[in-house]
Amino acid sequence: MGHRAAIIGAGHTRFGAMPDGPRSLLRSAVDQAFQSVDRGLDRASVTDAYLASLGFGGWQIGNASTVMAEEAGLTGVPTVRVENACASGGFALRAAVNAVRSGATALALVVGLEKMTDQPAARRRYWLGVSGDTEWERLAGLTFAGVYGLIAARYLAEHHVGREALSEVARKNHENGALNPNAHFQKRVTREDVERAAKVASPLGLYDCCPVSDGAAALLVAPAEAARQYTDTPVYVDGMGAGSDYLAVQERADLTRFAATRWAMDGALHEAGVSRGAISFLEVHDCFTIAELLALEDLGFAEPGAAGPLTLSGATARTGRLPVNPDGGLKAKGHPIGATGVSQAYEVFQQLRRAAGARQVPGAERALTHNVGGAGATASVAVYSVG
Numbered sequence: 001m002g003h004r005a006a007i008i009g010a011g012h013t014r015f016g017a018m019p020d021g022p023r024s025l026l027r028s029a030v031d032q033a034f035q036s037v038d039r040g041l042d043r044a045s046v047t048d049a050y051l052a053s054l055g056f057g058g059w060q061i062g063n064a065s066t067v068m069a070e071e072a073g074l075t076g077v078p079t080v081r082v083e084n085a086c087a088s089g090g091f092a093l094r095a096a097v098n099a100v101r102s103g104a105t106a107l108a109l110v111v112g113l114e115k116m117t118d119q120p121a122a123r124r125r126y127w128l129g130v131s132g133d134t135e136w137e138r139l140a141g142l143t144f145a146g147v148y149g150l151i152a153a154r155y156l157a158e159h160h161v162g163r164e165a166l167s168e169v170a171r172k173n174h175e176n177g178a179l180n181p182n183a184h185f186q187k188r189v190t191r192e193d194v195e196r197a198a199k200v201a202s203p204l205g206l207y208d209c210c211p212v213s214d215g216a217a218a219l220l221v222a223p224a225e226a227a228r229q230y231t232d233t234p235v236y237v238d239g240m241g242a243g244s245d246y247l248a249v250q251e252r253a254d255l256t257r258f259a260a261t262r263w264a265m266d267g268a269l270h271e272a273g274v275s276r277g278a279i280s281f282l283e284v285h286d287c288f289t290i291a292e293l294l295a296l297e298d299l300g301f302a303e304p305g306a307a308g309p310l311t312l313s314g315a316t317a318r319t320g321r322l323p324v325n326p327d328g329g330l331k332a333k334g335h336p337i338g339a340t341g342v343s344q345a346y347e348v349f350q351q352l353r354r355a356a357g358a359r360q361v362p363g364a365e366r367a368l369t370h371n372v373g374g375a376g377a378t379a380s381v382a383v384y385s386v387g
Contacts, residue, residue, distance in 0.1 A: 003236035003385070004271065005097040006227035008220050009037040010349040015215035015334030016184040022059055022115040022216075027071040029216035030111060037220065038231040041107075043072070046220075048099055049079045049109040052092035053338035056127050057119045068111055085131035086287065088112065089217070089341020090371030090380030094240045096221045097382075108221040112342030116212045124212055131374035133248035145209055145288070147249060147375040149201030152290035155256045156203060158305070161293075163203055165308030167191040169289040170207045170331055172311070176318055177328025179359040184213045184334030208289040213334030217342040219349070233353045238274070238366075239383040241267020247377045258376035261298035265381045268368070272383035276300055279383070280364040281323040281351065283344040285372040286331050292324065295370055299381070323361045326351065341371035341380060352386035 011032025013025050020028070034041055049072065051065040060067055065079035082092035089112040099105035119127065128144045129137075137147065156163065171191050177183040189207055197206035220230075227234035243263030246252050252259065269275070276299075284295035293307035301322060302310045310316065316324040327333050327347040330340060348367040350356040366385045373379070 003224035003238055004240065005100045005237045006222050006224045006234040007237065007345065007349050008222045008227055008230040008234050009033045009041065010220070010346045011036060011218040012182050012343060012346045013216045014182050015213045015336060017117040018214040020214070022113055023067060023071050025115065025214060025216040026068060026111060026113050029218040030072040030109070033218040033220050039229070041220065041230060043074060045107050046074055046077055046109050047107055048096070048105040049074055049077050049111070050092040050096050051079065051081045052088035052110070052112040052342060053081060053114060054083060054085060054088060056114050056116045056337060057123065059115060072109065072111070074109065084378050085373035086285065086335070086337050086340060087371045087373030087378045087380050088338045089343070090369065090382070091242065091341070093219065093341060093345055093382065094242055094380055097237050097240055100221055100223050106223070110219040110221060110342055111216065112339035113216040114336035114338045115214050116336060117214050136248045136250060143201065144375070145201040145204060148288040148290055149204045151255055151375070152203050152288070155290060155293070158256060159308070161305065161308040163195065164191060165293060165311055166203070166208055166289040167194040168311050169286065169292045170194045172317055173286065173325050173329040173331040176326050176359055177332025179357070180327050180333055183328045183332050184211050185328070185332045204288055204290070210287045210330040210335040213336045215334060215336035215339045215343070217339045217346045219342055219345055233386065235349045235352045236385050237382055238385050239268040239270065239272025240380070241265060241271065242380045244378045245376060247374065249375055256294065257304070258294060258298050258372065258379060260376055260379035261295065261370065261372065261381070264379040265299050268381040268383050274366065274383060278366050279368050280366050281326060281361045282368050282370065283327070283347055284324055284329070284370040285340070286325060286329040287335060287372070289331065291372070292329065296324070299368070299370060318359060318361060326356065326359050326361050341369070344369040344371060345382070348384045352384060
């Protein structure tokens with residue numbers, strides 16, 4: 001069906017507990033994105049810019065996108081902040097792609113940003129919970145990890161899956177993260193390490209949960225037909241889909257299936273005009289180990305209950321038949337909320353250009369990113385290709 005838009009440049013900071021403030025992180029990612037454009041790019045060419053950020057901690061609650069304009073050297077350019085919880089980055093990319101496709105924008109900048117580690121523990125817990133339903137979840141004391149703990153317990157019981165499937169997700173993603181210089185955790189773990197770790201929200205333990213991270217990522221998005229003016233190796237966005245479900249999990253038909261992901265996947269495949277079998281690797285939203293198993297099933301790469309055996313078979317390893325999260329995923333790379341969806345696209349940009357170094361997926365030609373907001377309330381899916 002043709003390319004929708006093209007990513008011509010991308011930048012990424014280290015994820016982790018960083019000494020840099022949000023402005024510095026933003027500036028670093030944007031500078032890298034412009035420097036990565038093969039034939040150079042004048043910042044005056046950017047006609048729209050999008051900032052994906054939850055605004056964790058309230059560092060700049062109102063008009064945060066103007067800070068992006070300042071630090072990116074784009075004062076005068078229209079800017080928009082996109083906030084869809086943990087899916088902010090995926091939805092910001094979707095907005096930029098749609099603007100470029102329509103002809104309304106000649107060149108768009110997308111930045112994902114979050115500064116999370118400078119908050120006391122009590123405030124972190126508050127901000128991590130703001131994406132849940134206020135009346136039925138937050139005021140009842142249910143934490144973000146608590147929601148996914150309930151989902152994990154239900155999933156394991158319904159499908160008679162052992163906890164080793166969750167442990168393998170963590171082991172695999174830490175293995176991949178150890179090869180990623182931008183990852184928050186560059187440490188390998190064993191299944192035994194995962195299973196011995198302190199419980200956070202049973203059955204989820206410490207190694208089942210993504211970290212609280214600082215970081216930023218940036219993308220430059222151009223019309224597909226103009227991409228080769230900037231680079232010989234653009235990465236094309238061929239299809240995007242998105243969906244929204246009920247916010248509170250008790251309102252949904254099934255606790256262990258995310259309808260928003262299924263709707264987003266259907267839309268992305270339809271736009272791209274490809275089948276699941278054409279996808280070389282996946283970047284999925286594994287905020288908790290159970291979330292990777294749910295993603296594989298909701299995206300249609302495994303039947304309900306089959307994602308665990310698929311993972312344990314080695315199929316989702318970096319050199320397996322369906323690599324998942326070669327950058328370490330949220331689990332090991334980190335999860336600076338607004339930056340996550342943009343970071344996934346950055347990884348695709350590196351992989352499809354054969355620039356991912358030690359974590360390169362062999363023969364990668366087409367990829368998929370999956371970015372979820374909250375406990376499955378919103379989702380964005382994109383399909384990419386090269387050449």
